Amino acid sequence: MSTQEIIQQFEPKQHNLLHILHALQDAHPENYITEEALEAAAGHLGVTKSTVYGVARYYTMFSLKPRGKHIIRVCASPVCELLHVNDIIAALEEELSIKTGETTKDGLFTLELSECLGQCQEAPSMMINDKIFNNLTSARIREVIQSFKDEARK
Amino acid sequence: MSIQETRIVLKNAGKINPLSIDDYIRAGGYAGLRKALQMNPADVIDELMEAGLRGRGGAGFSTGMKQKFTSESCQRCPQRYVVVNADEGEPGTFKDRIIMEQDPHLYLEGTIIAAWAIQATQAYIYIRGEYHESIDKTQKAIEDAYAAGFLGKNILGSGFDLDVEIRLGAGSYLCGEELTMLESLEGKRGNPRIKPPFPAEKGVFGMPTLVNNVETLANAPLIIANGREWYRQFGTERSPGTKIFTISGQVNKPGHYEVPLGVPLQDLIDLAGGMRNGKKFKAALLGGAAGTFVDASMLGEKMTYDNLREKGATLGSGAIIVMAEGDPVYDILHNCLRFFRHESCGKCVPCRVGTTQLVKQADQLKSANGDRKKILEQMVLESQIMAGTSLCPLGQSPILPLESAAKYFSKELCTTHH
Numbered sequence A: 001m002s003t004q005e006i007i008q009q010f011e012p013k014q015h016n017l018l019h020i021l022h023a024l025q026d027a028h029p030e031n032y033i034t035e036e037a038l039e040a041a042a043g044h045l046g047v048t049k050s051t052v053y054g055v056a057r058y059y060t061m062f063s064l065k066p067r068g069k070h071i072i073r074v075c076a077s078p079v080c081e082l083l084h085v086n087d088i089i090a091a092l093e094e095e096l097s098i099k100t101g102e103t104t105k106d107g108l109f110t111l112e113l114s115e116c117l118g119q120c121q122e123a124p125s126m127m128i129n130d131k132i133f134n135n136l137t138s139a140r141i142r143e144v145i146q147s148f149k150d151e152a153r154k
Numbered sequence B: 001m002s003i004q005e006t007r008i009v010l011k012n013a014g015k016i017n018p019l020s021i022d023d024y025i026r027a028g029g030y031a032g033l034r035k036a037l038q039m040n041p042a043d044v045i046d047e048l049m050e051a052g053l054r055g056r057g058g059a060g061f062s063t064g065m066k067q068k069f070t071s072e073s074c075q076r077c078p079q080r081y082v083v084v085n086a087d088e089g090e091p092g093t094f095k096d097r098i099i100m101e102q103d104p105h106l107y108l109e110g111t112i113i114a115a116w117a118i119q120a121t122q123a124y125i126y127i128r129g130e131y132h133e134s135i136d137k138t139q140k141a142i143e144d145a146y147a148a149g150f151l152g153k154n155i156l157g158s159g160f161d162l163d164v165e166i167r168l169g170a171g172s173y174l175c176g177e178e179l180t181m182l183e184s185l186e187g188k189r190g191n192p193r194i195k196p197p198f199p200a201e202k203g204v205f206g207m208p209t210l211v212n213n214v215e216t217l218a219n220a221p222l223i224i225a226n227g228r229e230w231y232r233q234f235g236t237e238r239s240p241g242t243k244i245f246t247i248s249g250q251v252n253k254p255g256h257y258e259v260p261l262g263v264p265l266q267d268l269i270d271l272a273g274g275m276r277n278g279k280k281f282k283a284a285l286l287g288g289a290a291g292t293f294v295d296a297s298m299l300g301e302k303m304t305y306d307n308l309r310e311k312g313a314t315l316g317s318g319a320i321i322v323m324a325e326g327d328p329v330y331d332i333l334h335n336c337l338r339f340f341r342h343e344s345c346g347k348c349v350p351c352r353v354g355t356t357q358l359v360k361q362a363d364q365l366k367s368a369n370g371d372r373k374k375i376l377e378q379m380v381l382e383s384q385i386m387a388g389t390s391l392c393p394l395g396q397s398p399i400l401p402l403e404s405a406a407k408y409f410s411k412e413l414c415t416t417h418h
């Protein structure tokens, strides 16, 4: 779907803005909202581009910069910290050869931190795209990352 | 012997197919709505008020009272709204997720009852963007409820119309605060509004709005179907009913547990399988980051809104993060302070500067060779000033974990860390 086609699905009312931004970001292979998309959303809703930009910047789930194909969001909140998520983050950084906040050279992964994902019963936790991964260990990290790499090679 | 759970809100959880409205109806679902629609809206509110239902989102405010204010404010206003707070961002909390994933019709039914009570014809369910399963299951429940005549025009022949829509959050804790949520619902940045006016007077799109938590609304069908007397057999005089606690950290069986309000903290830990590998209890953080630390001296305390408040603690969202001997309170406190720094919207100076300052001071607490006691005192003072001068409740929150950690664990916080 083109940017316009996505935007046209929504009634031109500002209260739809978050939904529009979610849809635009989800549709982009690099998981972000482009300048052009911001402008198109503003045009559709009849608000200024700076309004749309301000909203997109405010919410942490939105990115205005290109990201990897898969977004890894590791929970860094108290329960996960208590159950040693720092080791998990270290394992991810090593496995991906990047630091938190960066994207791998092949464009496959971006590593981000998140606040509590609401999975504390099986902490430590992370999400990759829409999927939840719980009870993480360093060994499991390697397995999961490998499975995404294998998938990409197919 | 550990106590048993009392599942009323979670009575269907894990027992019925959450995607099947027929299952839900067979289990007695939508009986509360049928009954409510035959009552006066004012009587529905009265029933919830007399049952003593209090908001499960954290503040514990009387639900009936809030509905009464909302239904009586601005009689000239052409529209009223119900907003369901399903943003669930408080660290350690996942009870609303359990309801949404395992029995979505229950809180949807509660939403329809609340809308009838305040005569709202539009409801929004604001779900955090990360909760994909909750979003999908709620969407399915809404579609099936339309098809079955529980939503839309002339619900069950009552002449009452209601539309319900899901709205998505996008990763902001502050948007769980009710006034900020209204901004977000309008498609704006989550900048807090100043109280008053309360949402009951001037809510979303400037109209009277009832904001209730998912768990609060999940109680409504049970109360209407079974009556206030039935409901009051659970819990205490001033905190009736049950509460879903989410217990995490150093217990053997972390998870969600529904018990009557008033159960002692120790019983909840036992219910969660006791301390992990027989470790010794050290502390619990009650109510998440905007919550309070307690030590073992509080294990016998009854978990009610008022009792905990009297003891300087909080029930909040029902999160219980359990720490064992050897776990560093410092790290968890530091984590909470970073959380506030990250989630502060920066609109007002006391909170923008204060949340940054508190993290810096917490760093000093670790590195300083100087007077750690002084630093800790400074931090508490700073958080008190923030509580008095910040624009919205977020800036008023750091004092909660900070003051309580200082109260119970100052010795540990003021000794050298390794």
Ligand SMILES: Cc1cc2nc3c(=O)[nH]c(=O)nc-3n(C[C@H](O)[C@H](O)[C@H](O)COP(=O)(O)O)c2cc1C
Binding pocket: B054, B055, B056, B057, B058, B059, B060, B061, B063, B085, B086, B087, B088, B089, B090, B173, B174, B175, B176, B177, B178, B179, B211, B212, B213, B214, B216, B217, B393, B394
């Ligand atoms: C910073 C902040 C975050 C909040 N987050 C939530 C939340 O995620 N879910 C919720 O139900 N209430 C949250 N609240 C409480 C709401 O402001 C409000 O009290 C609640 O939705 C009212 O519903 P209730 O009366 O049914 O509890 C939050 C409050 C603050 C100050």
Ligand code: SF4
Binding pocket: B174, B192, B343, B344, B345, B346, B347, B348, B349, B351, B352, B390, B391, B392, B393, B394, B395, B396
């Ligand atoms: S208290 Fe914090 S979150 Fe609230 S308005 Fe001020 S800066 Fe924003």
Ligand code: FES
Binding pocket: A075, A076, A077, A078, A079, A080, A081, A115, A116, A117, A118, A119, A120, A123, A124, A125, B091, B092, B093
């Ligand atoms: S603290 Fe990590 S999932 Fe809740």
